[in-house]
Amino acid sequence: MTIQVILALVVFAGAYVFIATEWVSRMTVALVGAGLMIIIGATDDHGVFFSEETGIDWNVIFLLLGMMIIVGILQQSGLFEFLAIWAAKRARGRPFVIMVMLVLITAVLSAFLDNVTTVLLIAPVTLLICERLAVPVVPFLIAEIMSSNIGGTATLIGDPPNIIIASRAGLSFNDFIVNLAPIVAILLIVFVGLCWLLFRKQLRYNPERVERVMALNPREAIRDVTLLVKSLIVIALVLAGFVLHSIVGVGPAIIALLGAGLLVLITKLEPRKIFADVEWETLLFFVGLFIMVGSLVNLGVIEQVGKVAIDAIGDNYFGAATGLLFGSAIVSGIIDNIPYVATMAPLTNDLVQAGGAAAQPLWWALALGADLGGNLTAIGASANVVVLGIAKRAGHPISFWTFTKYGILVTAVTISLSLPYVWLRYFA
Amino acid sequence: MRVSELAIAIPVVDRDTSAVAAAQIIARDSRATIVVAGPDGQSLAAISAVDVLRALVPRYIMDDLSLAAVYDERGADEAWHDVPDRTIGDLLNDDESRILDILEVGPDDTLLSVAARMADTRAVIALVKGMPGDTVKFVTLPALLDAVIHVGLGKDSKASTP
Numbered sequence A: 001m002t003i004q005v006i007l008a009l010v011v012f013a014g015a016y017v018f019i020a021t022e023w024v025s026r027m028t029v030a031l032v033g034a035g036l037m038i039i040i041g042a043t044d045d046h047g048v049f050f051s052e053e054t055g056i057d058w059n060v061i062f063l064l065l066g067m068m069i070i071v072g073i074l075q076q077s078g079l080f081e082f083l084a085i086w087a088a089k090r091a092r093g094r095p096f097v098i099m100v101m102l103v104l105i106t107a108v109l110s111a112f113l114d115n116v117t118t119v120l121l122i123a124p125v126t127l128l129i130c131e132r133l134a135v136p137v138v139p140f141l142i143a144e145i146m147s148s149n150i151g152g153t154a155t156l157i158g159d160p161p162n163i164i165i166a167s168r169a170g171l172s173f174n175d176f177i178v179n180l181a182p183i184v185a186i187l188l189i190v191f192v193g194l195c196w197l198l199f200r201k202q203l204r205y206n207p208e209r210v211e212r213v214m215a216l217n218p219r220e221a222i223r224d225v226t227l228l229v230k231s232l233i234v235i236a237l238v239l240a241g242f243v244l245h246s247i248v249g250v251g252p253a254i255i256a257l258l259g260a261g262l263l264v265l266i267t268k269l270e271p272r273k274i275f276a277d278v279e280w281e282t283l284l285f286f287v288g289l290f291i292m293v294g295s296l297v298n299l300g301v302i303e304q305v306g307k308v309a310i311d312a313i314g315d316n317y318f319g320a321a322t323g324l325l326f327g328s329a330i331v332s333g334i335i336d337n338i339p340y341v342a343t344m345a346p347l348t349n350d351l352v353q354a355g356g357a358a359a360q361p362l363w364w365a366l367a368l369g370a371d372l373g374g375n376l377t378a379i380g381a382s383a384n385v386v387v388l389g390i391a392k393r394a395g396h397p398i399s400f401w402t403f404t405k406y407g408i409l410v411t412a413v414t415i416s417l418s419l420p421y422v423w424l425r426y427f428a
Numbered sequence B: 001m002r003v004s005e006l007a008i009a010i011p012v013v014d015r016d017t018s019a020v021a022a023a024q025i026i027a028r029d030s031r032a033t034i035v036v037a038g039p040d041g042q043s044l045a046a047i048s049a050v051d052v053l054r055a056l057v058p059r060y061i062m063d064d065l066s067l068a069a070v071y072d073e074r075g076a077d078e079a080w081h082d083v084p085d086r087t088i089g090d091l092l093n094d095d096e097s098r099i100l101d102i103l104e105v106g107p108d109d110t111l112l113s114v115a116a117r118m119a120d121t122r123a124v125i126a127l128v129k130g131m132p133g134d135t136v137k138f139v140t141l142p143a144l145l146d147a148v149i150h151v152g153l154g155k156d157s158k159a160s161t162p
Helices: A003-021 A026-039 A045-049 A058-077 A079-090 A095-112 A115-133 A138-154 A160-169 A173-202 A207-214 A225-243 A252-267 A280-298 A301-313 A317-334 A337-359 A361-375 A382-393 A400-427 B019-029 B049-056 B059-063 B065-070 B073-082 B088-093 B111-121 B141-153
Strands: B012-014 B033-037 B043-048 B103-105 B125-128 B137-140
Touching: A003 A026, A003 A280, A003 A301, A003 A337, A026 A280, A045 A280, A058 A079, A058 A115, A058 A160, A058 A225, A058 A252, A058 A280, A079 A095, A079 A115, A079 A207, A079 A225, A079 B065, A095 A115, A095 A138, A095 A173, A115 A138, A115 A207, A115 A382, A115 B059, A115 B065, A115 B073, A138 A173, A138 A361, A138 A382, A138 A400, A160 A173, A160 A337, A160 A361, A173 A225, A173 A361, A173 A400, A225 A252, A280 A301, A280 A337, A301 A317, A301 A337, A317 A337, A317 A361, A317 A400, A337 A361, A361 A382, A361 A400, A382 B059, B012 B019, B019 B033, B019 B049, B019 B088, B033 B049, B033 B088, B043 B049, B043 B088, B049 B088, B059 B065, B103 B111, B111 B125, B111 B141, B137 B141
Parallel strands: B012 B033, B103 B125
Antiparallel strands: B033 B043, B125 B137
16 A cells, blocks of 8 residues: 555545534545645646546536525525415315425425425425414424435435435436336335324324414415526426436436526526525535546555455345445435445445346445435434524524434334335346 | 713613513603613613513514404403513613614713714614713713704704705
8 A cells, every 4th residue: 555545535534524523614625635636737728628528527517506596596485485384274274284295395396406405495384384373393393304314315416315325326317217206206115104193192183273374375475487487487397307317318417507598588587696505515425426536546545445345245126225325324324425425326336337237236235325314313414404593593592412313213113114115126 | 061061861771680570661651762770780781662561462463464454453452461470671682682882982972972982883872981970871863963964064054954
C-alpha cells in the first residue's frame, strides 16, 4: 500500500467521521476532502471533470438541480396544503383515517418529488389539522416522516441514493418502478397497520372538534391556480419523459432540465423565486463526495475491496444481497445514506460486473437497505431532521429516542419484509 | 437641545416575561420596540414589536403563510386561543428574531449628535447613561424626531404639514 493510498484513506475516513458527527457542515467537509484528494495527487482535473468512472457524476447533479427547480416552483402553488386539508375533510375528522390519508399522500408525493420538500410542506398543515382536532401531533409527524422515506424508495427520483444508483448502474426510471414499487406498495400497507398498532390509543375521536376541521376551506390554500396547472402539466411531461426514456433516448437529467426550463419559461417567475429552493449546499456536497469516492476508484482502492468482496461472495449472491440489505439499513440509520451509497455504488458495480445478471439484484438490495434505513434513527434521513426541527419550534418536541424507538421497529419490519421479496423475486 | 430633555422612563421587561405580557405593554403604549433587561437589571437589548407579534402567531402559520387563508372567521379567531407559551427569553434565543442593540448616549449629548448616531446604527432607542437618580431613561425614535422637527425643520423650511 503506497503512502498516497494511505493518505487518501485517511482523508476519506476523516471526512466520514466529520459528516457523521456533523461538527462542520457536510458540504464543507466534502469540498475540503475533495481538495485534499487533489493535493495528494489521488485525482486530477481530467479525472474530476471528464471521467465517467472517477469524476463528478453530472447526471446526478443536474437531475437534482432540475427537480429542485420544478418542485420549488410547484410548492408555491399551495397544492400540498390543499391535498392535506381536503383529505382531513374527506375523513370527516376521524384521526386515524386522516393519518392514513396523510401517510399515503406523503408517500406518493415523496416518490415523485424530494422527501424534504414534501415533509416541509405537509408538516405545518398537519399541525393545523391536529390543533383543530385537539389530537397529539407527534404520531402524525412520525408517521409522515416514515412514509416519506418508504415512498421515496419506489422511484428513481424519490431519494438521492436511487439517483446515484441509477446513474452508476445504468438503470432507468421504469426499472425502479418495476423492481421497487411493488415492495414499496406492500410496505406501505404494512406500515398503515403498524401505525394502527403504535398510535391508535393516542388518536381519540372527538366529535365536538370535527366541525372545526370541516370549516376549513382547502381551496383558499391554492395561491395561484395558473401556476398550479402549469406546474402539473410540466411534471406530467417530465414523468412521461422518464417513463419513455428508452423511446425518446434522452437521459433523466436532461429531461428534468428541459422540464425546469419549460416551467421557468411559461411561469415567467423572477429568478429569486425560481432558485429559492435549489439546495446549492447539497449539490456541492455531492460534488465533493464524487471527487473523494472517485479518488479511491482512481487509486484502485475500490477495485481491491471489490476483489476481496467477489472472492468472499463467490456465487452466493443471495447472501450478498442479504448482507447489503441489512448492512445498508444499519449504516444508513447512523450516517447520511448519500455518502454511504456514493461509496458503495462503485463497489456494487464491480460485484455486478463480475457476477452478471445473477448479481443484478444487489442494486435493489442496496437501494432498499439505504432508503428504508433512513427510518432507523432520528438522524437517519434529512426528512427526519427537518420535521423534528418543525415540531420543536411548534412546541411539540420529538426526542431522538422517541423517534428512534418507533424507527427501529418500522425499519426492522420493512427490511425483514424486503428480504423475502428479494429472494422470491430474484433468487427463488 | 440636550438629550436629557428628551429622556423618558419606559417599561423594561426581563427574559421571563411572557410574549403576551410584552404585547400588552406594546399595545398599551403604542411602542415599536420593547427593552429587555438582563439578570443584573441592566438593559440588554431591544426587541421589535413585530417580533413579539411573530411569537404570538401559531408557528405552523409562520412556516406556511398560505394556511392562514383556510380558516373561516370563527376559526381564525379561535386560533388565537392557542397562542404559544413563549417568553421574551425564547425570542432572544430565536435566530429569526431581530435583536436590536441599545445605543448608549450621554445626558449632555446634543440632539444632532444623538440623531446622527441613531441614524448611523439604525437604532430606534437609546439608553441615556449617567442621568441623575436611579431611574433608567431612554430616548425613543418618535421623541427624537418630534424634537428635531420642533427645533429645526419647522423653521423657514419648505416642509409643510399636511
